[in-house]
Amino acid sequence: MNAELLYRSEERRNRRVLSGLFLLLLLLSALFLFAGRYPKGGFTFPRDLAENRMMQNIMLNIRLPRILLALIAGAILSAAGFTFQMLFANPLVEPGFLGVSQGSAFGAALVIVVGTNSSAMVQVSATFFGLLALGASYYLAKRFRFGGWLLRLVLSGIAVSAIFSSALGVIKLVAEPTKDLQDITFWMMGGLWNSNWKQILTVMPIVLFCLVVLYSYRWKMNLLSLQEKSAYSVGLNPKRDRTVLLVVATVGTTLTISLTGLIGWVGLIMPHLARKLFGSDSKAALPGSMVMGALFLLLCDTVGRTLLPTEIPIGLLTSFIGAIIFMVILSLKHQDGKA
Amino acid sequence: MTAIKIEDLSFTYPSGTQALANISLEVVESSTLALIGSNGAGKSTLMDLLFGWKPSSAITLFRKPLKEYGRKELGRHIALVPQSEHYNFSFTLLDYTLFGRAPYLAEMASPTDKDVRIAYEALEMVGLASFAQRSITSLSGGEGQLVLIARAIAQQSRVLLLDEPTSALDPANRRKVIEILSSLHEQGKTIIFTTHDAQFAYELATHVAMLKGGKLLAFGTKEEVVTSSLLTTLYETPMTVCAVGGKTLIY
Numbered sequence: 001m002n003a004e005l006l007y008r009s010e011e012r013r014n015r016r017v018l019s020g021l022f023l024l025l026l027l028l029s030a031l032f033l034f035a036g037r038y039p040k041g042g043f044t045f046p047r048d049l050a051e052n053r054m055m056q057n058i059m060l061n062i063r064l065p066r067i068l069l070a071l072i073a074g075a076i077l078s079a080a081g082f083t084f085q086m087l088f089a090n091p092l093v094e095p096g097f098l099g100v101s102q103g104s105a106f107g108a109a110l111v112i113v114v115g116t117n118s119s120a121m122v123q124v125s126a127t128f129f130g131l132l133a134l135g136a137s138y139y140l141a142k143r144f145r146f147g148g149w150l151l152r153l154v155l156s157g158i159a160v161s162a163i164f165s166s167a168l169g170v171i172k173l174v175a176e177p178t179k180d181l182q183d184i185t186f187w188m189m190g191g192l193w194n195s196n197w198k199q200i201l202t203v204m205p206i207v208l209f210c211l212v213v214l215y216s217y218r219w220k221m222n223l224l225s226l227q228e229k230s231a232y233s234v235g236l237n238p239k240r241d242r243t244v245l246l247v248v249a250t251v252g253t254t255l256t257i258s259l260t261g262l263i264g265w266v267g268l269i270m271p272h273l274a275r276k277l278f279g280s281d282s283k284a285a286l287p288g289s290m291v292m293g294a295l296f297l298l299l300c301d302t303v304g305r306t307l308l309p310t311e312i313p314i315g316l317l318t319s320f321i322g323a324i325i326f327m328v329i330l331s332l333k334h335q336d337g338k339a
Numbered sequence: 340m341t342a343i344k345i346e347d348l349s350f351t352y353p354s355g356t357q358a359l360a361n362i363s364l365e366v367v368e369s370s371t372l373a374l375i376g377s378n379g380a381g382k383s384t385l386m387d388l389l390f391g392w393k394p395s396s397a398i399t400l401f402r403k404p405l406k407e408y409g410r411k412e413l414g415r416h417i418a419l420v421p422q423s424e425h426y427n428f429s430f431t432l433l434d435y436t437l438f439g440r441a442p443y444l445a446e447m448a449s450p451t452d453k454d455v456r457i458a459y460e461a462l463e464m465v466g467l468a469s470f471a472q473r474s475i476t477s478l479s480g481g482e483g484q485l486v487l488i489a490r491a492i493a494q495q496s497r498v499l500l501l502d503e504p505t506s507a508l509d510p511a512n513r514r515k516v517i518e519i520l521s522s523l524h525e526q527g528k529t530i531i532f533t534t535h536d537a538q539f540a541y542e543l544a545t546h547v548a549m550l551k552g553g554k555l556l557a558f559g560t561k562e563e564v565v566t567s568s569l570l571t572t573l574y575e576t577p578m579t580v581c582a583v584g585g586k587t588l589i590y
Contacts, residue, residue, distance in 0.1 A: 003433065003455050003456055003458075003459030003468075003471065004452045004455045004456055004459075006433075006471070006472065007433060007455045008452075008455075010472075086428075089425055089427045089428075090427060091427060091428065216447045217447065218449075219444075219447075219448070219449040219450070220441075220447065222430070222434070222438060223438055223441055225427065225428060226424060226425075226438065227421065227424060227425060229387075229392055229419065229421055230419065230421055230424060230438075232390075232391075232392055233390050233392075233414065233417075233418060233419035233421075234414050234418075234438055234439060234441040234442055234490075234494065235410050235411040235412075235413065235414025235415070235441050235442035236410065236414075236441065237410050275428070275429075279429075279431070279434075280428040280429045280430045280431075280434070280474075281430060281431075281434045283449055
């Protein structure tokens with residue numbers, strides 16, 4: 001048996017599947033530009049487009065940025081979840097499990113209530129508190145004197161999340177009910193309805209940069225799932241690499257959810273499915289989960305904005321679908337022993 | 340040529356516990372050194388110091404202070420086989436063995452065909468090549484240990500460190516590990532391993548260092564050092580070394 005051929009044929013298979021998914025993503029993105037509830041629910045035919053100025057405007061300035069946001073948000077949430085799973089050597093974590101989501105939610109709500117309701121401030125505050133929550137979870141897990149590392153991490157994540165969500169509760173209590181409270185509630189449910197070109201052009205370049213950094217680590221990330229001593233012994237600087245990746249993944253996530261609100265489960269489920277499809281080597285599975293995350297969020301958002309006359313918040317959809325997939329995966333897990 | 344030189348090495352943990360005191364020894368290239376001693380004797384600490392995980396200025400590797408090695412450069416000179424590894428993702432054995440090639444790859448690069456070939460040969464050497472595409476999570480404990488050795492072989496370093504390589508193995512796998520390490524020794528590798536098992540140390544090593552309470556009790560060729568009286572002092576329990584039919588038995 002020729003080892004190189006075997007390895008490369010596996011690689012080629014993965015590349016074919018990835019290209020296929022990417023092509024599907026492009027086709028669906030183009031197709032969904034024509035889907036919506038204007039002028040009536042369903043698809044608009046291109047021949048109706050030529051005479052309809054309003055329709056052109058909606059497609060270019062509302063649907064196109066929204067679809068781009070869905071693609072980038074899906075890719076980064078999924079990639080960040082994947083990164084966290086590798087770094088903590090645990091297929092069951094995502095940034096949300098370590099307090100990042102609740103921290104960002106608190107940060108966003110704080111700015112909304114204080115009244116400096118500029119989107120830049122929401123982004124900065126959500127990112128800051130997301131990172132703070134991550135740091136606090138990590139620090140607490142080091143300090144805990146109970147259980148193994150993973151258990152301590154999950155427990156400290158629960159504790160930090162609880163503190164931020166109770167603080168968030170206080171903010172909601174004092175929030176002005178007709179405006180601020182609504183803003184906060186919608187933010188918590190997640191949605192891409194606020195997307196516009198300005199956001200895409202200001203925030204998304206940073207998120208794209210985060211995606212590129214994570215992507216460049218795609219093979220090395222494997223090594224960071226080993227115990228730290230092993231990673232060190234094969235010539236890595238695991239402390240430095242881990243810090244870089246954690247910060248990049250967290251900044252990407254919090255910047256994204258500062259625009260979209262909380263969108264849960266993407267970062268947990270998509271990496272799982274990607275590993276099923278591409279194998280555990282993160283060289284293939286990381287790009288795989290980026291594309292699958294983008295696909296998943298695009299589908300959820302399109303369903304959310306077209307299915308009913310009122311929009312279904314995307315966070316509700318991803319949680320609902322994600323939780324069902326999660327249950328199915330965990331029930332099947334023992335059959336093939338794959339994580 | 341001296342592979343590793345340790346000069347008056349002491350190590351104290353931040354908590355204040357002194358783990359090692361005034362250790363000096365020289366490991367000749369292509370020799371096999373067993374570090375033996377009871378639990379808490381300082382064997383694991385010494386291993387951690389030897390591959391740079393804990394910093395020390397008392398260690399020289401191939402005449403260059405360990406501290407002066409770059410991260411990847413050190414990875415090309417010294418490989419570690421840890422006592423165990425957590426397998427949370429179902430990498431194939433080939434994927435996993437390829438991790439040993441990391442010190443040879445440029446930053447952010449992926450393995451080349453040459454790396455794949457070397458990793459596959461390492462799997463052949465430990466007898467697991469036919470399982471190259473199998474998931475690492477499906478392996479038994481003994482096979483898991485063999486894959487860890489394969490990863491270190493793929494690293495193609497001149498020095499190999501093994502932390503308790505046989506502590507969790509059944510007799511068949513233990514024999515296999517001895518055979519693999521013996522053939523690596525014949526290829527000229529310098530091997531350093533820790534063990535509780537004096538018999539195993541005697542079978543495999545050319546040299547033995549005895550650690551007791553963080554101090555070097557004795558160091559020399561195994562014939563010089565592995566004696567009933569030194570072993571009895573080392574383990575604080577009566578031990579006997581005797582020759583039976585051309586074989587040395589320790590009990």
